[in-house]
Amino acid sequence: MEFRYLGNSGLKISEIIYGNWLTHGSQVENDTATECVHAALDAGITTFDTADAYANTVAEQVLGDALKNQRRASLEIFTKVYWPTGPKGHNDVGLSRKHILESIDGSLQRLGTDYVDLYQAHRYDHETPLEETMQAFADVVRSGKALYIGVSEWTADQLRAGHALAKELNVQLISNQPQYSMLWRVIEKQVVPTSGELGISQIVWSPVAQGVLTGKYRPGQQAPEGSRAADTKGGADAIRGFLRDEVLTAVQGLQPIADELGITMAQLAVAWVLQNQNVSGAIVGASRPEQVRSNAAAAGIRLSGDIMGRIDEAVGDVAQTDPALTASPARRPA
Structure with a gap:
């Protein structure tokens, strides 16, 4: 495993991060989830990302149980706040x-811990003054309940405004957590340059495009049994946008590149996002321990300029690049 600094801070994180969205408390049983977490630890992963909204708080509980008895100072635990939780009342949502x-x-x-290393705004809250949100985050840091703050899926302008307020409050806003993959590049034109200027790193989710970049989904064919696209607990909804025949056909063109490098297509996809210097870590999920071990093997892989060019050629114009696709709900979800 290799490690990178997170934003303009002294905190190092594993460049492969284990995340439990759509898995813990939902797609996989708790025993399997624990096995996946332990496989991550065995692979050298020290950074774990979750959120209170995942499985309506259950995912945090499962992760906390799985990390019990580990040396806390050797781990970096991240969580998030924004989406509705608990009974989902009128104040159980937002920032x-x-x-x-x-x-x-x-x-x-x-989570069974006294603090989290990073506390993140899971989206931008258009219904709460940003000053109120950032003051509350600053108080969380000053109370010792979080060491740093981050955000998720904020636009370049929102990052700039949040960073300015954090600076006034003497707390460190060091990360953004966007979707990013060969197929979803909407952060490249505005979010990445702005983040680089401000000292903010990306912690990217869905580097394998919900499993599409593994190559297991074929154009014109039914989704494999047991795959995310066949999951009725939320997985199918998350992946639907990538399951167009033109996308799946383009993805098949990546197989010869992976074969030439002697790695899997998933490892190629994870390695690709890590070539971006503004990316500190790639979040990977898993429903089986062997998936964790395979994804972790992408750490340290460096792709040549020629390989990066061939990937661009294979993907072609099916990749989404419009910065406007980075957006938070205009109103808080119910």
């Missing part, structure tokens, strides 16, 4: 001071 301060306490209890 109000009330919701942030109540949510961090719930997250720490479920």
Whole structure:
């Protein structure tokens, strides 16, 4: 495993991050989830990402149980706040001071820790003044319940405004967590340059495009049994946008490149996002321990300029690049 600094801070994280969206508390049984976490630890992964909204708080509990008895100082644990949780009442959502301060306490209890290394705004809240949100995050840091703050899926302008307020409050906003893959490049034109200027790193999710970049989905064929596209608990909804025949055909063109390098298509996809210097880590999920071990093997792989060019040629114009696709809900979800 290799490690990278997160933003303009002294915190190092594993460049492969284990995340439990759509898996813990939902797609896989708790015993299997624990096996996956232990496989991640065995592979040298020290950074774990979750959120209070995943499986309506259950994912945090499962991760906390799986990490029990590990040396806390050797781990970097990240979680997030914004989406509705618990009974999903009118204040159980968003980035109000009330919701942030109540949510961090719930997250720490479920994770079984006194603090998280990174506390993230899971989306931008258009219904709460940004000053209120950033002051609440600053208070979370000053109370010792989080060491750093980050955000997820914020636009370049939102990052700039949040960073300015964090600086005024003397806390460190060091990361953004966007979707990023060969097929989803919407951060490249605005978010990445702005982040580089501000000292913010990307922690990217879905580097394998919900499994599409593994090559297991074929144009004109039914999704394999047991795959995310066949999952009725949320997985199928998350992947649907990538399952167009023109996308799946382009992805098959990546197989010869992976074969030439002697790696899997998933490893190629994870290695690709890590070539971006503004990316500190790639979040990978798994429903089986062997998937964790395979994904972790992408750490340290460096792709030549020629290989990067061939990947661009294979993907062609099926990749999404419009910066406007980085967006948060205009109103808080119910």
